[in-house]
Amino acid sequence: MKVSMTVNGKPASAEVEARTLLVEYLREHLRLTGTHVGCDTTQCGACTVHINGDAVKSCTIFAVQCEGANVLTIEGLAKDGKLHPMQESFKENHGLQCGFCTPGMVMAGIDIRRRHKNPTEETVRHELEGNICRCTGYHNIVKAILTAKM
Amino acid sequence: MYQFEYHRATSVEDALAKLKKASDGKLVAGGMTLIPTMKQRLAQPSDLIDLGGLKDLRGIKVEGGKVVIGAMTRHFDVANSADVKKAIPALAVLAGGIGDPMVRYRGTIGGSIANSDPSADYPAAVLGLGATIKTNKREIAADSYFKGLFETALEAGEMITAVSFPVAKRAGYMKFPQPASRYAMVGVFVADTGSGIRVGVTGAGPCAFRAKDIEAALAKSFTPDAAGTVKIASKGLNSDIHGSAEYRAHLVSVMAKRAVAQALGG
Ligand SMILES: Cc1cc2nc3c(=O)[nH]c(=O)nc-3n(C[C@H](O)[C@H](O)[C@H](O)COP(=O)(O)OP(=O)(O)OC[C@H]3O[C@@H](n4cnc5c(N)ncnc54)[C@H](O)[C@@H]3O)c2cc1C
Ligand code: FES
Numbered sequence A: 001m002k003v004s005m006t007v008n009g010k011p012a013s014a015e016v017e018a019r020t021l022l023v024e025y026l027r028e029h030l031r032l033t034g035t036h037v038g039c040d041t042t043q044c045g046a047c048t049v050h051i052n053g054d055a056v057k058s059c060t061i062f063a064v065q066c067e068g069a070n071v072l073t074i075e076g077l078a079k080d081g082k083l084h085p086m087q088e089s090f091k092e093n094h095g096l097q098c099g100f101c102t103p104g105m106v107m108a109g110i111d112i113r114r115r116h117k118n119p120t121e122e123t124v125r126h127e128l129e130g131n132i133c134r135c136t137g138y139h140n141i142v143k144a145i146l147t148a149k150m
Numbered sequence B: 001m002y003q004f005e006y007h008r009a010t011s012v013e014d015a016l017a018k019l020k021k022a023s024d025g026k027l028v029a030g031g032m033t034l035i036p037t038m039k040q041r042l043a044q045p046s047d048l049i050d051l052g053g054l055k056d057l058r059g060i061k062v063e064g065g066k067v068v069i070g071a072m073t074r075h076f077d078v079a080n081s082a083d084v085k086k087a088i089p090a091l092a093v094l095a096g097g098i099g100d101p102m103v104r105y106r107g108t109i110g111g112s113i114a115n116s117d118p119s120a121d122y123p124a125a126v127l128g129l130g131a132t133i134k135t136n137k138r139e140i141a142a143d144s145y146f147k148g149l150f151e152t153a154l155e156a157g158e159m160i161t162a163v164s165f166p167v168a169k170r171a172g173y174m175k176f177p178q179p180a181s182r183y184a185m186v187g188v189f190v191a192d193t194g195s196g197i198r199v200g201v202t203g204a205g206p207c208a209f210r211a212k213d214i215e216a217a218l219a220k221s222f223t224p225d226a227a228g229t230v231k232i233a234s235k236g237l238n239s240d241i242h243g244s245a246e247y248r249a250h251l252v253s254v255m256a257k258r259a260v261a262q263a264l265g266g
């Protein structure tokens, strides 16, 4: 099937099998390998991208379901060589160790701060329900999301 | 994942026609249950009919003492709806506690109720509030909807279009989340409705059910303790690595007690 969408501001279209997951399309067809696959069960959130502004697990939506959609991945955040404030905050706060969960954490973090302008630590911890990190113990991730200048 | 044919539905009629034509077709709403199942090869539909474009099935209306929620309305929308928060705050609390933010951006009320997972949250509210399930051919009362493990009154080729919840005088929902998945180990929805007290329980049995003993106790005295002191029989309840049937039976009373406290504004 043919599918067309906007990815990080640029039009992208390709011929895909119906069963191609959005994350497979991003990684294997568009070579945008910043979006990670950490589980096969829709639980870890490493694959989080924004679809029309909503944070979604790209391993649990088919590429063909994103026809006409506006998709934003971790690669689309930095502008003119400048990191997005959420990326900057992860860097400042040492919000990562191995980095595997990080793209999903950053995308989820941006979504959290859009919905909660001045969240409490408790809110951020609740909102991270769908993002798993096996390294950091979350502490600095939470700090990065709380203090990002956005 | 197995191969399938993908179709976009343009209307309810179109979706049903495409479903009928397929050899073993399935509707896909938010995909938050169906796609993981397909990834594990536990489901192998020949065709998927995507309801994602059906705008008419999305939205919330409050009219004539009822909150009517379109089948394709996402958990996110219910959780954040000012109308739902005002009319039935416990329903907004319930929707906001489903899974995680990313699941709530995709998962729908229609998909949840059609699927009838034994530990899904919405079924407790459907029974607790005495909702009506509206389909393309009829209206099904909550009390005759849940039939067993993943089994409902829906027939082949029948589609949920909306769910209508009568506004209660007061209501509360409390769940004990399974620590890993956050599905309900046990969830209890308590409502003081126009036609008496109703208590819907999810997570404890093969499908949602009403706790009539707790209803009777609350009819006499709508207090947390009245609910909390009712002993629930463990016979026939779910038992797994997360909790025995006895444990779940105990949790029903405890969650009911907390749900009443929430209904009373505590
Ligand atoms: C990580 C994770 C955590 C979750 N946690 C929870 C939780 O805590 N509590 C909870 O309740 N749920 C939870 N869920 C499930 C979630 O709520 C799903 O959204 C819901 O169960 C199914 O809705 P859906 O729209 O995604 O349906 P889909 O997956 O698209 O469909 C599910 C089934 O319903 C059928 N169907 C869909 N729409 C209709 C319709 N209108 N008429 C007839 N049949 C229809 C489909 O054919 C399919 O068989 C979780 C899911 C995930 C992935
Ligand atoms: S890879 Fe998508 S949730 Fe884990």
Ligand code: FES
Residues within 6 Å of the ligand: A096, A097, A098, A099, A100, A101, A102, A132, A133, A134, A135, A136
């Ligand atoms: S930094 Fe390693 S998984 Fe989060």
